Amino acid sequence: MSQADTTVREDGIIDSVSGPVVTAVDLDARMNDVVYVGEEGLMGEVIEIEGDITTVQVYEETSGVAPGEPVENTGEPLTVDLGPGLLDSIYDGVQRPLDVLQDKMNSAFLDRGVDAPGIDLEKEWEFVPEVEEGDAVEPGDVVGTVPETVTIEHKVLVPPNSEGGEVTAVEEGEFTVEETVVELDSGEEIRMRQEWPVREPRPAGDKKTPTEPLLTGQRVQDGLFPIAKGGTAAIPGPFGSGKTVTQQQLAKWSDADIVVYIGCGERGNEMTEVIEDFPELPDPQTGNPLMARTTLIANTSNMPVAARESCVYTGITIAEYYRDMGYDVALMADSTSRWAEAMREISSRLEEMPGEEGYPAYLAARLSQFYERAGYFDNINGTEGSISVVGAVSPPGGDFSEPVTQNTLRIVKCFWALDADLAERRHFPSINWDESYSLYREQLDPWFEENVSDDWPEVRQWAVDVLDEEGELQEIVQLVGKDALPEDQQLTLEIARYIREAWLQQNAFHDVDTYCEPDKTYLILTTIKTFSDEAFDALEAGVPVEEISDVEALPRINRIGVQEEYEAYMDELKDDITEQIRELY
Incomplete structure (x- = not known):
């Protein structure tokens, strides 16, 4: 405003x-x-x-x-401008476009009191009508489209608070967002620009059970702990465990139509990296620039604390606007702990009665209100759209028992717990497979069975069982050493090592390994399972575990993730593993 x-x-x-x-x-x-x-x-x-x-x-x-x-x-009330021009934009916490303000000030430092509209009021957009004179329209209906970016077609909607009516006039051509493009018999004039209060959810129809995964391109998430389109997830972790990189990976590679990335109270250099990287990145879905389907909201730690409290509402309102068009939206909030700290500071200055660790008593309610705006919806215009919310949490000292983490846990259905020990061992993403979980797995299994492989759930469960057994064996190894274990248990540890290093580990900065499609995720794991099956057959035939572990083909398993032509490579590797192990007996 x-x-x-x-x-x-x-x-x-x-x-x-x-x-x-x-x-x-x-x-x-x-x-x-x-x-x-x-x-x-x-x-x-x-x-x-x-x-x-x-x-x-x-x-x-x-x-x-x-x-x-x-x-x-x-x-x-505090409102946001909604219309063409939201994508490929960078805002502060109250939707002031930072590039416009920088041009006004001719400086990277903004003067106080400076303001600008959230979208360009003077730029003309090519409006293509979808209705004719005499058509009846209702709130939420699409009256026309605008090519907002090379990737996204912007759908001009009848405002949700409109009375609707019969179309009496329609325009076609280039218009600014404030010019009338459709007139109704009630006298209402529909423009491409809308305003909406950020603290009020936009109306939607029924919330449905999501059955399609939000594919992230990250093996540990797609393979072990998937999130649904319309789902909620939390990424808690201590300082340096990789929360921001994990969030940025999800923003870059998730298969959502629209991405809203909220940098809420994080360090300025991290947001600078996002702002510099995203315009240069190609979209894996279309090959177009990633920013063509992205809106960034930057409220760094050196910006005013009160605007930090409002930035998540600004982001979720923009996400709801594109959901109403029938798009799947992924919203990344990094981090909700900084948002909660802003609430705590404001609450203390109001001299409100503090709750646990000084946070306001309404902390849980505010977190719930935010995450509840996610979901897979029947829109009021008959389309379907979703908002998937992934919130990073920064518990002090990595203590998951602190209030923000615990209250978030009660709300979200997907929990990706980052582990400082894994990060210290340079295992990234440092998602702890013992502490993490996803409550979406069963409802998403039919999709994976249909689109990847019939035995996806069985292969995944095999990997989970091996990792669980490794966790139990490691306790014994720390007491008596690996050599004291029976050979079959030593072999289990070797197989678990390949699952950890070749499958769960992924290099975010490698051109090929940074993104892994579901088929490749499945094939890597089945390659490791091929080794497991052949190795245990050889062990039963009397081959010592040392000889099995020395098979020449095995080191190539750790290089699977970086192979571009992966299908032929894995077929050849499976054949080599099978042949070389069988030669031992």
């Missing part, structure tokens, strides 16, 4: 200032109204009203703001 485009009036004056929290008196406002604070017109939001005292959280640095300065009320 632009200050220039909003009718404001001076309604009150500042009474006190405490960091991003400002109290005002004589302000005629409602909860969640957007106000402009002080002589510089800093954007803020009403978060508490008690008698004549109105409390405002300000989305910018408040140093220099003094009691007695004016507070102006817009009478509207």
